[in-house]
Amino acid sequence: xxxxxxxxxxxxxxxxxxxxxxxxxxxxxxxxxxxxxxxxxxxxxxxxxxxxxxxxxxxxxxxxxxxxxxxxxxxxxxxxxxxxxxxxxxxxxxxxxxxxxxxxxxxxxxxxxxxxxxxxxxxxxxxxxxxxxxxxxxxxxxxxxxxxxxxxxxxxxxxxxxxxxxxxxxxxxxxxxxxxxxxxxxxxxxxxxxxxxxxxxxxxxxxxxxxxxxxxxxxxxxxxx
Numbered sequence: 001x002x003x004x005x006x007x008x009x010x011x012x013x014x015x016x017x018x019x020x021x022x023x024x025x026x027x028x029x030x031x032x033x034x035x036x037x038x039x040x041x042x043x044x045x046x047x048x049x050x051x052x053x054x055x056x057x058x059x060x061x062x063x064x065x066x067x068x069x070x071x072x073x074x075x076x077x078x079x080x081x082x083x084x085x086x087x088x089x090x091x092x093x094x095x096x097x098x099x100x101x102x103x104x105x106x107x108x109x110x111x112x113x114x115x116x117x118x119x120x121x122x123x124x125x126x127x128x129x130x131x132x133x134x135x136x137x138x139x140x141x142x143x144x145x146x147x148x149x150x151x152x153x154x155x156x157x158x159x160x161x162x163x164x165x166x167x168x169x170x171x172x173x174x175x176x177x178x179x180x181x182x183x184x185x186x187x188x189x190x191x192x193x194x195x196x197x198x199x200x201x202x203x204x205x206x207x208x209x210x211x212x213x214x215x216x217x218x219x220x221x222x223x224x225x
Contacts, residue, residue: 023116023148024172029193030202036162036192043196043203049082053200054207057111062215064118064223071118071219072174073212075111077197079104079155092154095175099159109197114150114174118216119225121147135220140213150174151198158195162188 028034035043050056057077064071079090090104115121121143122135151167152174158164159177161184168176172193181188194202201208219225 024167024170024193025147026113026145026149026202026205029149029151029172030205033191034193035199036188038187039163039192039194039196039199043199045083046080046196046200049080050078052204053077053197054204057197057201057204057208059208059211059215060110062212062219064219064225066223069117069119071115071216073113073115073215075113075201075208076108077111077201079107079109080196081107091156093156093159095152095154095159099175099177101156109153109155111198111201112152112174113201113212114152115144116148116150118143118147135217137210137213137217140216140220141209144209144212144216148172151194153195153198155195155197158198160184161195162192163195163198166191166193 053075057075059073060076061074062071063074081088081090084090090107091101092104092109093099094102122139125142125146126135126139150172152158152164160181162181164173164175164177165180167173168178
């Protein structure tokens, strides 16, 4: 499978644009072809040192944005400290300040999964016979597996080693960039969508999906959706 086979085309055009939007699902981004061999090798080192992200990562929050009907989950995970010399300093990117590198004193990275048009998907997949029934976590899980998503990680490698740029080309970045890589694309190739942290998260997404569905259920109730 190649990159073009990963893309799903959304049939709506944005205003004042002749370009079709290209969207990605969790399943698309969890495809082995969505990560370069270099990312896979770095992920293997991290897994050997820390095990999977089901061990090192945790969901820290979930939030719903009524303006664009999006549901965003935030995860935190530790940096790969054991792979660096003792006393190493760590940095992370600030997507609100042109991806500037800032101190990462707690040596943790933040990963985000943004589910687009969440309630539209949820309502659109419900049979009319269930319109007055409470929404179940099973229904939410189905939406999480099917809806279009966007990703971000504040690990510098995500921004500066091709992943964010590649995601931006298919409308799958929360904080897109239009600056193409000039060095790391020669290491990763043309189609690397994930850093090692996000790859680890998606590798273990089956572990996190029930937690995400539970958080979504609480948000639906709290927001009276």
